Amino acid sequence: MTYQDQAPVAIISRNDESRLGTPLLVFLHGYGSNEQDLMGLSQQLPEEFTYLSVRAPLQAGPGYSWFPLTQEINYSIESVARSVEALWALLEPLSQQHSSITLLGFSQGMAMATSLARYQRDAIEAVVGLSGFAVDPKHLDLFDDAKLADKPLPMFWGRDLADPVITRDKIEYTLGWVPGHTELTSETYPQIGHSVCMEEIQDVADFLNRVVLKDK
Template sequence: MNAMTELSFIHRFKPATESGRPPLLLLHGTGGNEDDLLPLSNMIAPGSALLSPRGKVLEGGMPRFFRRLQEGVFDEEDVRRRAQELADFIAQAREAYGLSAPVAVGFSNGANIAAAVLQLRPDALAGAVLLRAMVPLQDPPAVDLAGKPVLIVSGASDPIVPAENAKRLASLLTGAGAVVRHQMLPTGHGLSQADLTVTRAWIDQL
């Protein structure tokens, strides 16, 4: 596993060990880093190439991918800027490592920035797994996501993401043409074994 810093984000890259699997872009939650989701990736997509950047925004010393004004209230101007910045990094990394467009696997804050990239720079991603995602932009631009696969996994008792907010995100992405599967699990904001099982099955059929 090599840690590379010469691109625009501190990140880790792990080359594929199996052909035919899409590369994964791993996007951590608040307070995570570029190592956070690597163990998860072995369970959901063994053999895939992995690209795992560290969020550049610090909130009380904890890395995030964009600023928020308070819990559940995002600085949407910053969301837009950071989504563009992340899409530029994906393009750099694809060139540097010879990757096809990755499937984002994001948790919480990482899922929210992945959803924003889908809405602002759809060509950057081949698809996305959004674990505990919320609507990142209240007024997203019209975008064509025709046929792009998206899995949204929500927790029925998540204290941070209201169920109707997650449903609205699914509806927005479906309305833009994405092929969305929205799964509600009997869990909270943290990830469970069921998340891994659902995600692995979804990635396996891509």
């Protein structure tokens, strides 16, 4: 099943006129999870934002995924492209109603967040990636990395160096990609494994204040 087969499911922190003109932060959950998973983080993040959490389109066990994975975290780049285009179809109308769009993705959600920024750089203010990776586009024409080289993406990347889930090849590709395409804030958190911690979320809040809100 894809976005084309069903209406996207999302929850939003406020859905009245008070959200108009506010910065929008979009939560993108990890493989096998759902739109409820990350929404609680909004309680620890700046109140100036409106928070939108989107459910991935594909069934994956008890939850959902943005694109199919194997145990080795291989994936079809074409399936990534389809989900990126569908996610942008959901967010594009909202981009006209908010002052900016920032993406926060956990695990596979980080792959989606960085991919959408590579597709629509001018529309994305910043990306927060937690315990995840950026995808190797191979011969995919959807990504415009040249634009990111000219206009680097403000990005926060938090992880445990010993993350047991994200495979080494995915980390190595991401480490090679970020220097030429992002203005990177990188932090590591020993012993969190494939998860997040309160120290990390405070660092994310600081990043959002400094980069998106600019301490206003």
